[in-house]
Amino acid sequence: xxxxxxxxxxxxxxxxxxxxxxxxxxxxxxxxxxxxxxxxxxxxxxxxxxxxxxxxxxxxxxxxxxxxxxxxxxxxxxxxxxxxxxxxxxxxxxxxxxxxxxxxxxxxxxxxxxxxxxxxxxxxxxxxxxxxxxxxxxxxxxxxxxxxxxxxxxxxxxxxxxxxxxxxxxxxxxxxxxxxxxxxxxxxxxxxxxxxxxxxxxxxxxxxxxxxxxxxxxxxxxxxxxxxxxxxxxxxxxxxxxxxxxxxxxxxxxxxxxxxxxxxxxxxxxxxxxxxxxxxxxxxxxxxxxxxxxxxxxxxxxxxxxxxxxxxxxxxxxxxxxxxxxxxxxxxxxxxxxxxxxxxxxxxxxxxxxxxxxxxxxxxxxxxxxxxxxxxxxxxxxxxxxxxxxxxxxxxxxxxxxxxxxxxxxxxxxxxxxxxxxxxxxxxxxxxxxxxxxxxxxxxxxxxxxxxxxxxxxxxxxxxxxxxxxxxxxxxxxxxxxxxxxxxxxxxxxxxxxxxxxxxxxxxxxxxxxxxxxxxxxxxxxxxxxxxxxxxxxxxxxxxxxxxxxxxxxxxxxxxxxxxxxxxxxxxxxxxxxxxxxxxxxxxxxxxxxxxxxxxxxxxxxxxxxxxxxxxxxxxxxxxxxxxxxxxxxxxxxxxxxxxxxxxxxxxxxxxxxxxxxxxxxxxxxxxxxxxxxxxxxxxxxxxxxxxxxxxxxxxxxxxxxxxxxxxxx
Amino acid sequence: xxxxxxxxxxxxxxxxxxxxxxxxxxxxxxxxxxxxxxxxxxxxxxxxxxxxxxxxxxxxxxxxxxxxxxxxxxxxxxxxxxxxxxxxxxxxxxxxxxxxxxxxxxxxxxxxxxxxxxxxxxxxxxxxxxxxxxxxxxxxxxxxxxxxxxxxxxxxxxxxxxxxxxxxxx
Amino acid sequence: xxxxxxxxxxxxxxxxxxxxxxxxxxxxxxxxxxxxxxxxxxxxxxxxxxxxxxxxxxxxxxxxxxxxxxxxxxxxxxxxxxxxxxxxxxxxxxxxxxxxxxx
Numbered sequence: 001x002x003x004x005x006x007x008x009x010x011x012x013x014x015x016x017x018x019x020x021x022x023x024x025x026x027x028x029x030x031x032x033x034x035x036x037x038x039x040x041x042x043x044x045x046x047x048x049x050x051x052x053x054x055x056x057x058x059x060x061x062x063x064x065x066x067x068x069x070x071x072x073x074x075x076x077x078x079x080x081x082x083x084x085x086x087x088x089x090x091x092x093x094x095x096x097x098x099x100x101x102x103x104x105x106x107x108x109x110x111x112x113x114x115x116x117x118x119x120x121x122x123x124x125x126x127x128x129x130x131x132x133x134x135x136x137x138x139x140x141x142x143x144x145x146x147x148x149x150x151x152x153x154x155x156x157x158x159x160x161x162x163x164x165x166x167x168x169x170x171x172x173x174x175x176x177x178x179x180x181x182x183x184x185x186x187x188x189x190x191x192x193x194x195x196x197x198x199x200x201x202x203x204x205x206x207x208x209x210x211x212x213x214x215x216x217x218x219x220x221x222x223x224x225x226x227x228x229x230x231x232x233x234x235x236x237x238x239x240x241x242x243x244x245x246x247x248x249x250x251x252x253x254x255x256x257x258x259x260x261x262x263x264x265x266x267x268x269x270x271x272x273x274x275x276x277x278x279x280x281x282x283x284x285x286x287x288x289x290x291x292x293x294x295x296x297x298x299x300x301x302x303x304x305x306x307x308x309x310x311x312x313x314x315x316x317x318x319x320x321x322x323x324x325x326x327x328x329x330x331x332x333x334x335x336x337x338x339x340x341x342x343x344x345x346x347x348x349x350x351x352x353x354x355x356x357x358x359x360x361x362x363x364x365x366x367x368x369x370x371x372x373x374x375x376x377x378x379x380x381x382x383x384x385x386x387x388x389x390x391x392x393x394x395x396x397x398x399x400x401x402x403x404x405x406x407x408x409x410x411x412x413x414x415x416x417x418x419x420x421x422x423x424x425x426x427x428x429x430x431x432x433x434x435x436x437x438x439x440x441x442x443x444x445x446x447x448x449x450x451x452x453x454x455x456x457x458x459x460x461x462x463x464x465x466x467x468x469x470x471x472x473x474x475x476x477x478x479x480x481x482x483x484x485x486x487x488x489x490x491x492x493x494x495x496x497x498x499x500x501x502x503x504x505x506x507x508x509x510x511x512x513x514x515x516x517x518x519x520x521x522x523x524x525x526x527x528x529x530x531x532x533x534x535x536x537x538x539x540x541x542x543x544x545x546x547x548x549x550x551x552x553x554x555x556x557x558x559x560x561x562x563x564x565x566x567x568x569x570x571x572x573x574x575x576x577x578x579x580x581x582x583x584x585x586x587x588x589x590x591x592x593x594x595x596x597x598x599x600x601x602x603x604x605x606x607x608x609x610x611x612x613x614x615x616x617x618x619x620x621x622x623x624x625x626x627x628x629x630x631x632x633x634x635x636x637x638x639x640x641x642x643x644x645x646x647x648x649x650x651x652x653x654x655x656x657x658x659x660x661x662x663x664x665x666x667x668x669x670x671x672x673x674x675x676x677x678x679x680x681x682x683x684x685x686x687x688x689x690x691x692x693x694x695x696x697x698x699x700x701x702x703x704x705x706x707x708x709x710x711x712x713x714x
Numbered sequence: 715x716x717x718x719x720x721x722x723x724x725x726x727x728x729x730x731x732x733x734x735x736x737x738x739x740x741x742x743x744x745x746x747x748x749x750x751x752x753x754x755x756x757x758x759x760x761x762x763x764x765x766x767x768x769x770x771x772x773x774x775x776x777x778x779x780x781x782x783x784x785x786x787x788x789x790x791x792x793x794x795x796x797x798x799x800x801x802x803x804x805x806x807x808x809x810x811x812x813x814x815x816x817x818x819x820x821x822x823x824x825x826x827x828x829x830x831x832x833x834x835x836x837x838x839x840x841x842x843x844x845x846x847x848x849x850x851x852x853x854x855x856x857x858x859x860x861x862x863x864x865x866x867x868x869x870x871x872x873x874x875x876x877x878x879x880x881x882x883x884x
Numbered sequence: 885x886x887x888x889x890x891x892x893x894x895x896x897x898x899x900x901x902x903x904x905x906x907x908x909x910x911x912x913x914x915x916x917x918x919x920x921x922x923x924x925x926x927x928x929x930x931x932x933x934x935x936x937x938x939x940x941x942x943x944x945x946x947x948x949x950x951x952x953x954x955x956x957x958x959x960x961x962x963x964x965x966x967x968x969x970x971x972x973x974x975x976x977x978x979x980x981x982x983x984x985x986x987x
Binding site: 716719720723727730731734735737738740743746747750753754757760761763764765766768769772773776777780781784785788789791792793794796797800801802803804805806807809810811813814817818821822825846849850852853854858861865868869871872873875876877878879880882 | 887888889892893894895896897899900901903904905906907908910911912913914916917919920921923924927930931934935937938943944946947949950951953954955956957958959960961962964965966967968969971972976977978979980
């Protein structure tokens with residue numbers, strides 16, 4: 001069976017699941033109404049209700065994850081068949097979805113806009129669909145256990161399936177227009193899922209915030225697509241790549257040109273979706289949604305859509321070095337900013353949220369210096385350990401009866417061993433300890449940033465400092481949550497229990513991934529390992545040919561192996577240092593952090609309050625626009641609009657006065673003059689009307705005289 | 715016998731003119747009527763001089779014998795004593811005089827200086843064959859038959875009209 | 885003085901009669917005199933017609949004159965009838981006392 005021809009089915013399975021939930025879910029789910037938000041700001045996991053599953057709920061639990069599993073299996077089969085093709089790319093175009101009239105491009109020439117309902121399977125999209133469906137499936141399974149107590153079960157799975165559908169559309173699309181459909185769709189599902197507990201105002205607000213910030217980015221993205229259409233003439237990936245690599249467009253080394261603008265606009269879209277500066281503030285608030293949502297959408301898949309899009313557009317970014325530099329700098333800045341905030345957050349999910357932002361910054365750093373495959377590699381490994389960490393934290397929260405503040409946790413490692421061990425693996429991975437996944441990808445990023453002709457040393461400095469901070473805050477989390485004595489109250493402590501199998505088995509699977517996934521991207525430095533261990537780079541090489549060619553044109557990176565070993569050692573060292581520092585502060589001397597906090601008051605407060613960015617946005621945009629706009633509108637209304645109305649009134653009165661004058665003097669005057677004329681002219685005529693016979697006869701005679709006179713004159 | 719013609723012309727002309735002048739100037743209506751009869755006689759004579767014998771006869775019989783008698787009857791019916799004592803002429807008689815003088819001047823101009831003034835072709839000194847009455851009757855009953863009949867209709871209308879107008883109570 | 889009588893003489897005579905008659909119509913107050921003056925005018929016209937009839941040796945002029953006389957008869961009858969009716973109503977035969985149509 002040719003699975004390659006069936007790739008269009010891959011998104012349709014979860015869509016079918018979502019539709020089924022939409023049509024029949026309410027009837028299936030006994031707890032259809034969402035009885036949520038009993039406690040004000042705590043996830044409603046009620047211990048009293050128990051972990052039972054009703055029969056109908058079982059059906060949903062089987063159906064929706066099953067759909068995702070089917071997508072995963074089909075994806076795996078298709079990717080397998082793809083790997084046997086010589087030219088590793090396969091397009092399936094089902095029909096032309098949007099067709100337009102021919103139009104003139106910016107540089108002359110004619111083009112016709114056409115967007116297909118088409119799917120492209122190449123190495124890049126194959127990585128993405130495996131990640132989305134694989135991790136997605138595991139999270140679906142996890143949700144069976146996690147959401148068992150909540151109302152709106154069918155709604156949750158419906159939305160989750162819908163999200164998977166849109167995400168698959170995004171990564172499988174063969175043109176920017178269809179990608180944008182998926183882009184918007186995942187934004188919508190993010191809104192729906194963040195605001196899943198819609199009775200809670202904070203959740204509803206967070207959903208709105210996420211959607212609005214996404215939209216701001218999407219405006220830039222759409223402009224970028226339109227500019228691309230005007231410049232290149234098509235939105236299909238193959239056409240665009242062909243045009244950009246054909247030599248028709250020159251790399252804009254000298255300055256900022258059309259291509260740089262196009263790339264920058266696309267990057268703005270990525271900023272919104274992937275939570276980079278300045279559009280990142282929605283992601284921490286998005287933690288209002290259920291934990292599986294945070295894991296799937298805001299760690300593994302949706303937020304990586306921006307990275308995917310930038311990677312897909314690598315031919316464009318290769319020709320726009322200025323924008324690539326901006327991408328790298330923004331990524332670096334975001335990484336260190338987010339990491340600094342994560343250092344002092346107390347909510348376990350907030351730490352992970354800022355960690356996600358920071359890691360996304362790393363991915364953009366890699367993309368910005370032209371190492372696209374490394375960015376995708378980090379995306380790949382990050383999906384595993386971040387999903388693991390989120391799900392694990394969900395498990396912790398579940399065990400702690402809804403407590404999310406780490407200051408109320410501690411001493412859990414013996415009570416919830418599976419959760420502890422899997423989170424241990426995830427934390428080690430993210431810290432960058434050699435052997436686990438995070439090390440390989442993060443180290444490669446740091447090396448590329450340092451050594452690439454497009455990289456810079458200062459960006460590297462930021463990267464290494466961020467790596468240190470990453471290790472520190474991650475292990476701060478671990479130590480505060482699992483080690484030491486418990487700081488929770490007695491009732492909560494009594495209720496601590498391990499999560500059910502539906503929750504722990506995905507954790508274990510993800511832990512295995514976090515450990516092993518890195519071994520397909522072993523650095524070249526470790527020449528002892530054969531090339532098979534570098535499969536990831538080779539697999540993705542055809543997609544990033546253009547970028548690679550460009551880099552070699554700039555002069556190949558000097559492979560100074562001694563520096564590379566040095567830097568690798570440095571990154572390991574800072575990771576270990578971070579872990580040890582966390583251990584010192586939170587295990588050995590638990591009172592020390594408070595002392596530090598007190599002594600560095602303002603700095604601590606700033607970090608705790610996220611550098612007051614939210615407050616700044618609030619002041620500038622929300623208040624500024626709302627209030628300033630309101631005042632402006634009030635002024636406009638009273639001065640301009642009311643002034644206009646008054647003016648119209650005055651004008652009417654004035655014209656009426658003119659009309660009165662006109663009527664009295666001109667019109668009536670005319671009439672009166674006519675009558676005057678008649679009267680005046682009638683006086684002489686009246687004289688003729690004598691009534692005398694003889695005067696009439698006289699007139700006859702006078703007429704005769706005149707007649708004769710006339711003839712005499714002739 | 716042109717000498718006789720001339721003398722008779724002047725006699726008849728004098729009759730006509732003097733009769734006319736006296737008609738328009740007498741105070742008494744009866745006198746005016748008598749003088750009009752005189753004038754009409756003069757005109758009849760002029761017709762005779764012009765070899766219009768039938769018209770001469772008709773003038774006398776019809777005009778003088780019919781119309782003037784009618785005038786005299788009406789003068790009798792109407793009380794003119796008061797009228798004869800009042801002013802006879804209009805207030806604007808001078809205006810009438812002036813207009814008439816003007817018209818007269820113009821006619822004089824035409825008669826003397828007008829185109830082809832008195833360049834009459836040499837007239838037929840001898841009358842054509844047939845007497846006046848015969849010739850008149852020929853023309854009247856052949857060429858002018860329709861006007862003749864209409865004239866009789868006119869007279870009928872006039873008779874009816876005058877009877878009605880003059881009745882005291884219709 | 886004693887030129888042979890040409891048609892010109894007759895025309896001048898006719899013109900003179902016409903003018904006298906017109907003067908009578910315009911300036912006399914008595915309606916009967918006015919009617920008589922009208923007869924004078926008609927006669928003047930008749931002389932003119934007959935003169936030209938004689939001149940061109942055609943009967944047209946005389947026939948026209950007959951018709952003029954016919955019309956004069958009718959007109960005199962009707963006019964006098966009006967006069968009698970007017971006298972019955974207003975007890976006057978003076979033209980300038982009949983001014984009912986005066987504005």
